Structure formats: structure tokens, C-alpha cells
Amino acid sequence: MSVNPSDDALTRDGLAPDRRQGKILLLACGALAREILALKEANGWDHMALTCLPAIYHIQPQKIPAAVEAAVQKHRADFDEILVVYADCGTGGLLQAKCAELGVEMVAGPHCYAFFEGNDRFAELAEEEFTAFYLTDFLVRQFDAFVWKPMGLDRHPELRDMYFGNYTKLVYQAQTEDPALTEKAQACAERLGLAFERRFTGYGDLKSALQTKA
Structure with missing residues (x-):
């Protein structure tokens, strides 16, 4: 796993977790990967792992809730906590409802802007x-x-x-x-x-x- 993923890879593929068996998993949009990695490095947040879904879901928001659910189910056993680093992102409240159903916290806001x-x-x-x-x-x-x-x-x-x-x-x-x-x-x-x-x-x-x- 590259610590400096290309924008094309983040758009198409997302990002695999940078550490397993950590305390907190940040489940984020690929469009936020560089910013989150920069914050982790600057603040020494080594207890936080990052995984990202493909950023192209920005223009396919109907895919986000199901993709988040699948990722939570895939990684939940490896971490003490999962924080979904998405805003609503055009899901019309469906992502917030899905996070509540899954019992995971989500960053507040209508979109990354x-x-x-x-x-x-x-x-x-x-x-x-x-x-x-x-x-x-x-x-x-x-x-x-x-x-x-x-x-x-x-x-x-x-x-x-x-x-x-x-x-x-x-x-x-x-x-x-x-x-x-x-x-x-x-x-x-x-x-x-x-x-x-x-x-x-x-x-x-x-x-x-x-x-x-x-």
C-alpha cells in the first residue's frame, strides 16, 4: 500500500487500510485521502487507520450507503471504532440513516465543501x-x-x-x-x-x- 496514492487510484479504487488491528478506522471518501494522511502525519495520530472508498462515488452518490455498509462489515472486527469520514454527499440522508443503523459515527455536514x-x-x-x-x-x-x-x-x-x-x-x-x-x-x-x-x-x-x- 502506497502512503502517497495517486489521484487516479483514489478516484478509481480508493485506498486499503494502512494498519490493521488499530484502534480507530477512518472510513473515508478517496477525495479526502491526502488531507487525512497529512493530518495523521502532522499530529502523530498513529492509532488511526485509513481506508477510502473510490472517490468517483462523488458523482454516483447512490452507491455510497451500500459501499459504506459493506466496508463497515468487512473491517468492524479489526478495530475498536469506525468513523465514517463522509458528509451527506448527495445521498439525501440515506448515508446518515445507514450509519445510525450500523451504529457508527459520521462526520457532520452536507458535503465536503x-x-x-x-x-x-x-x-x-x-x-x-x-x-x-x-x-x-x-x-x-x-x-x-x-x-x-x-x-x-x-x-x-x-x-x-x-x-x-x-x-x-x-x-x-x-x-x-x-x-x-x-x-x-x-x-x-x-x-x-x-x-x-x-x-x-x-x-x-x-x-x-x-x-x-x-
Whole structure:
């Protein structure tokens, strides 16, 4: 198992547990793997193991509850506790209901954009940013895989107005200070014909959620 998984592997395959028989398993979306690994390393959270489901479920949210259930059942005997590091992520409350049924805790929030921003702050901004399209570090790096190709814009760029005509800006929520990622995020905004805004969020409520298990 690589400690520095590629974005393509995280999108397609997820990530196997980095330690068995640990105390706490973080069962997360592959889109959060790099951030969680960085937090684990920076804080010495060696008692936490990480496994990730494929990040491509971001655009197939109907698959998330069943996949989480299967992973919990697979790994439950190896850990004292499992924390599901997903927000609702488009499941319409089904993931929260499944976690309650399984007796496992889940990170609070409607989606990763909210908990990176901070759930309370995101709720405040939502009233004035309902025409904003959000990207995180991972989604900037995987823009073609998660936005451009699934929406058919690589084959039919004329669909851009149909999909994004009601958006006014692209907000890049930066978890890291990376000029290359900022440049790529700005290029994504230009491809979509949107104004560009960068906000450094760091890890937001993701860090706070994991700190409760420290």
C-alpha cells in the first residue's frame, strides 16, 4: 500500500487500510485521502487507520450507503471504532440513516465543501453564494475526471451553457498553499466561463472532527 496514492487510484479504487488491528478506522471518501494522511502525519495520530472508498462515488452518490455498509462489515472486527469520514454527499440522508443503523459515527455536514469551509461559515455564505461552483484541491487535480468528461464537455463543449449558465463564479477552496493548483483552478474557471475566487480554507471541520478521536 502506497502512503502517497495517486489521484487516479483514489478516484478509481480508493485506498486499503494502512494498519490493521488499530484502534480507530477512518472510513473515508478517496477525495479526502491526502488531507487525512497529512493530518495523521502532522499530529502523530498513529492509532488511526485509513481506508477510502473510490472517490468517483462523488458523482454516483447512490452507491455510497451500500459501499459504506459493506466496508463497515468487512473491517468492524479489526478495530475498536469506525468513523465514517463522509458528509451527506448527495445521498439525501440515506448515508446518515445507514450509519445510525450500523451504529457508527459520521462526520457532520452536507458535503465536503461545507466542512472544509466550516459548516457554520458555509451555511452563512450559502445565501449569497447559491450561484457558486466549488472545487477542492482534489477536485481541481481531477477536474477532467469529475467534471469535464462525465458531463460530456470534452465531446460537446456547447453543453457548457446548459450546465453552468446559472453559475456566476467558481470558488476554489484551497486546502494547501500551492501556486500550481491555484493556476489550474483558475484555468478550470476559464474553461467553464466563470469568474474565479480562491479561498484558503485549510482542513476546516475535517481537522476538528478527527481531533475528537485524538
